Amino acid sequence: GSLEQVRVGMDLLHEAAARGMPVLNPPRAIEVCVDKYLTTARLARAGIATPPTAVCQKSDDAMTCFADLGGDAVLKPLFGSEGRGMCRITDPETAWRTFRVLEQTGQVIYLQQFVRHPGRDFRAFVIGDRVVASMRRTAVNDWRTNVAQGGTAEPVTLSASETALALRAAEAVGCPIAGVDLLPGPNGEMFVIEVNAVPGWKALAPTCGVDVAKEIVRFLAEGT
Numbered sequence: 001g002s003l004e005q006v007r008v009g010m011d012l013l014h015e016a017a018a019r020g021m022p023v024l025n026p027p028r029a030i031e032v033c034v035d036k037y038l039t040t041a042r043l044a045r046a047g048i049a050t051p052p053t054a055v056c057q058k059s060d061d062a063m064t065c066f067a068d069l070g071g072d073a074v075l076k077p078l079f080g081s082e083g084r085g086m087c088r089i090t091d092p093e094t095a096w097r098t099f100r101v102l103e104q105t106g107q108v109i110y111l112q113q114f115v116r117h118p119g120r121d122f123r124a125f126v127i128g129d130r131v132v133a134s135m136r137r138t139a140v141n142d143w144r145t146n147v148a149q150g151g152t153a154e155p156v157t158l159s160a161s162e163t164a165l166a167l168r169a170a171e172a173v174g175c176p177i178a179g180v181d182l183l184p185g186p187n188g189e190m191f192v193i194e195v196n197a198v199p200g201w202k203a204l205a206p207t208c209g210v211d212v213a214k215e216i217v218r219f220l221a222e223g224t
Contacts, residue, residue: 006034006079024220025197029174033197036078036110039173046172048165049191051183052113059099062109066095069113078108088114112193115185121193122182124158124166125204125212126175131166132215133201133208134158155208158182162190169195177216179204 013027025033032038043050051074054065066073066089075098077085089095102109125133136156158166162182169192170178179199183191201212 022220024216025175025177030197032173033175033178033195034079036076036194037108039195042172043169043192043195046168048169048172049189050112051115051191051193054109054111056099056109056111057103059096059103059109062099062103062111063092063096065111066092066099069111072114073111074114076110076112078110090114115183115191115193117183117185121184122156122158122162123153123204124163124180124182125199125201125210126166126170126178126180127215127219128176129167131158131163133204133210133212134166135204135207153203153207165190165192173197176219 010027010031013023013030017023017027032042037055040050040053052069054062054069056062056065071092072088072090073095075087075089080086087098089098099109120136120138123135123137124131134156135153137151137153139151165182166180169180170176173195175195175197177197177199179194179196180192181194181196183193185191204210205212
């Protein structure tokens with residue numbers, strides 16, 4: 001929706017919570033996750049690895065940051081999901097033209113260093129203190145692995161360290177329920193690239209054979 005629609009929706013959630021109604025996820029957690037900068041800041045504060053990131057308002061500053069990020073960066077909209085609106089920039093001339101347009105239209109320039117990943121990432125669905133389902137997403141003719149962008153998905157069992165990382169990421173942003181995206185780096189490290197406070201499960205549930213809605217209802221019924 002528009003910024004006004006999102007703002008009204010968040011105001012309603014805050015009011016519902018203030019009146020003692022159970023709201024899942026907490027409104028503040030949703031606000032944090034909607035904003036990529038806030039998400040990255042919370043993860044960094046918790047000591048969780050994310051790709052090197054820069055947030056600028058001026059194109060000159062963005063060009064400096066682009067160079068600092070190795071001249072290979074992913075430009076992302078501050079708000080958005082499913083890989084929409086993202087583009088990889090490797091050419092300084094393209095970077096300059098793009099950053100100028102964003103500056104002139106009053107938009108924020110959010111850049112992350114491109115991680116040379118093996119063409120796949122992981123989505124972990126966190127509910128409380130458990131990862132109830134996880135899938136491996138593989139890119140198809142694109143560097144983006146999102147299923148919404150044409151990537152393929154298959155069920156996967158995360159390692160203990162990957163599970164712990166997903167749980168830490170959800171906790172860092174205050175989400176009892178979250179979709180956490182993990183991206184393996186070229187040197188064996190694991191980055192958290194997104195925490196979604198309103199995670200869908202249209203692809204995940206049939207891929208993993210998990211009734212996610214039932215798991216959420218069970219979580220709520222346990223009095224959380």
